[in-house]
Amino acid sequence: MAVGPSATVTAAGLQAPTAQDAAGAAWRRLGRLKWGVGGAVVFLVIVLSAVFAPVISPHDPLSVDIRHRMAPPAWMDGGTREHLLGTDQIGRDLLSRVIWGGRVSLLVGVTAVLLSATIGVLLGLTAGYFAGGADWSIMTVINVMLTFPFVLLALAVIAVLGPSVPNMIVVLGITGWPVYARVIRAETFALRERDFVVAARALGMSHARIIFGQILPNLISPIVVVATLQIAQVIILESFLSFLGLGVQPPTPAWGNMLGEGRVYMLNSWWIAAFPGLAIFVTTLVLNLMGNGLRDWLDPHMKL
């Protein structure tokens, strides 16, 4: 903001913000966002390493080498530079498996979130815009589903469908939608009485055009924020299901099933369980930082 020295005293006698103040505010804003930006950078690295796993991983994640099994990480006694994070119970390179494991987690996380966001946004818009009976029935379903622990619901459905990656995406996608629906419904409620929506109605626009053309574009920020935070939740759940042996099946490397297999060997070889878990932790951490940063950046007043 370019404000000359003469403008520092306004008619009301108050100090108007100077250029310096504005710059300071921008810096403070960026300072607050530095965690979010940092999170986004680390997340980008994780995504890239998953995408380019075949190029960057030092070994084949499935190649068994019984002679070098349970080798400790490079910095410990008996560790080699060959296997930086050590090897697992049948001699597979842990670093390579952690890199490859990210593929499944990210794939499941992103696709499940796309699915549940689509369902949730559509139902949330319907409930918020039409109110009345539609709202009541959708809210009842939301309440029933939010009452259920997510874990329990996902487990029960997987039990019937059988464990596989597509099944897991469907289950996590379908059980995850109430979070979006609730947020979108509340926002839509607020928007439907606003002048531009009333005007659109007065102009005779169809409901579909008002909902998708007028209301939806205003909801992009909350959707992006909730979706970012939800990817982290879905990754944790996917890992837990795989950890129990009800998700991604071995030998396909996934952080969850590596953790589950490593648990058996934790008496002697802690690294087999530690590193896949660390990968889950770091990924969800940076996603949370990114989500919080996005919220502060897009709309600091958003209540999520």
Place this chain on the structure above:
Amino acid sequence: MRRYLVRQLVQLVVVILGISILAFSILHIIGDPVTLLLPQNAGKEEYARYKHLMGLDQPIWVQYWKFASSAIRGDFGKSWYGNAPAFHLVIDRMPPTIYLTLAGLGVALMISLPLGVLAALKRHSMVDTLCTLLAVAGQAMPIFWLGIMLIIIFAVRLRLLPASGYGTWQNFVMPAFCLGAFLAPLTMRLVRSGLIEVMNMEFIKTARAKGLGERIVVVKHAFRNACIPVVTVLGLQFGQLLGGAFITETVFAWPGVATLTVDSIRNQDFPVVQCAVVLLALIIVIVNALVDVLVGFIDPRIRAGA
């Protein structure tokens, strides 16, 4: 107050109905109990005979009615695996789960109340920043991994605590901490934001203007009011807490409902799974309703409003 209670009760009934439909449809609509029960090489005739025997060739609403009417009497059928009534199997495993949940809640409050209050009173200080960092890290922590790391450090390396088992207080330490760490970040943030909001209100200024000491202002006036959102959200989060207990149990081989459910899923023992799902959901719904009533009782504004 009476109208408020009636409304709560109606809501309770609707939600319970919804849960029973959900539990029923998981097995009967998504899956097919007959194929799950019969060996894979069973012929078509056997399939039809079994379907008739189990009453599965009747219309779906008749089946649902049969399921719901016996479920109300606590009859979820016999376990396909252990040949005992599913209801008894689940009820037997309930106490450990409830104790673990309560212990976890206790640990979460012990961590989050002091830290939350401290962070709120000393905003933007080092303590506040540290609490925020802890909360963000805690929320990202997969508790099954935290549990395994705790076992590796305290049971395998230091040999201070038992890695699994049930019965003594030592058995409680790691699972309770694990579950507490799961719930603490959210609670801490609630306490902090609740207290900050209350501290800016008029009645706090009045209390200060009256010349009351800061300690009394914080403890008697601010904290009590800040408790309302904390209790409400904790009540609503009870399902999540039970979900967390569920995950914790599987890590520490805790003999509760969760390990039973996971074992039953592995054995394809669906009556037990169904019964566990319905009973856990029922507990959650009842706790939620009780919390709602309790909060309405503490704070008349909520009764009148919502």
